[in-house]
Amino acid sequence: MRSTSRTGRRRLPAGERRAEILRVASVIAVSEGLDKLTAKRVAQAVGVVPGLVDYHFKSADELIAAAFSHAATADNDAVFEHAARTDHPVDQVRQLMQAWLHQDRDPVSLLWLDAWQASRRRPALLTAVTRQMNAAQDRLQAHIEAGVSQGCFRLDNAGYAAMHILALIDGLSPQAAMRTKIDYAEVRELITATAERILGLDEGALAATQDHDRTDT
Template identity: 35%
Template sequence: MARMRLSVAERRAELLRAAVAQIEARGAAAVRIADVATALGVSNALVLYHFSTKEQLVAAAFAHAAEEDLARLRKILGRRSAAGRRLRAAVRWYAPTGQAKGWRLWIEAWAAGLRDPELRRVAASLDREWKSALTAVIEEGVAAGEFPCPDPSGAAWRLTAYLDGLAVQTTVYSGGLSRAAMLQWADEALARELGLAPDAD
């Protein structure tokens, strides 16, 4: 009975959380409306009332999960500290051995997005937000004289591409680099992009 008292927004959030869990367990291509409905003990029709197609559900679930990580990134980058310190904290959190939750989901989105235009559009939009957030803080650090990075936008692109590649390696394959080595690589990549010595804080 408590389930019937959920607001539309609460119900939608519940469905999205269940969809994220099913995508992580089954993969974006294999997950079905019925899997999400069964996980919550509701009808397929209820899921379809909120999301008229499986493609819409998957894209919305991915956006829901990715927005949580984006909110955390904005919080890290919005701290009152030197730009370089904030960037290092963000990179260490974003790195595959950090606390960012969404690597398996991002990899699923990249793969499924090759055939799903809606998911590709959502993933591309969120990816641009990640790069824009990093670019803005790099520009802030350059303006403050913290580091000499001549191309903040390019640095953000290269840095995220590098970390995305590491994420694929460590998420898809097991027995790779240690956590300490991975974080060292992430720190070194950031230092290169900012034009700092590798051990700069």
């Protein structure tokens, strides 16, 4: 039988404990912000001593970069896997856009805003942010290329289109911190219309109704 620590928690193999700490750290990063992500705060949430967090993550930089990567990867996986449930390229991009432009995504947008700002002084986080941005662009580019090959999108450079659309989405992050001062519906319509032009779609092609959304979930 596994023993327990002085805090009363069951002892876990090192790999399982590190994974638990990382999961909790990523939740704190999203819900409270990267500036609250300390060994002490994570240890408190997990129910272990801070030294155990320091054992698995040798510095604050390493902990913050790992927590951001975990949260960003989980978010990207959820968004892209949901879009992949439908076969039609236009429907896939529509699902992506609606997920990215929904106000429920504000906590993730604020996480990215935190990460961009903090990465100026944290090299490990800068590497993680760059990797996550490239990964999202590659995945969106793959969806767009599939649409081009099927004649759904009319454009010459899928990579540029993906970068352009994600730059528009990224612009929502500062607005997530100003939600009470921004007409979100107008912003969403503007970004959707611009994405339609980038992809060579007819106006309104990405503006699905809520009924259509429910049939894809």
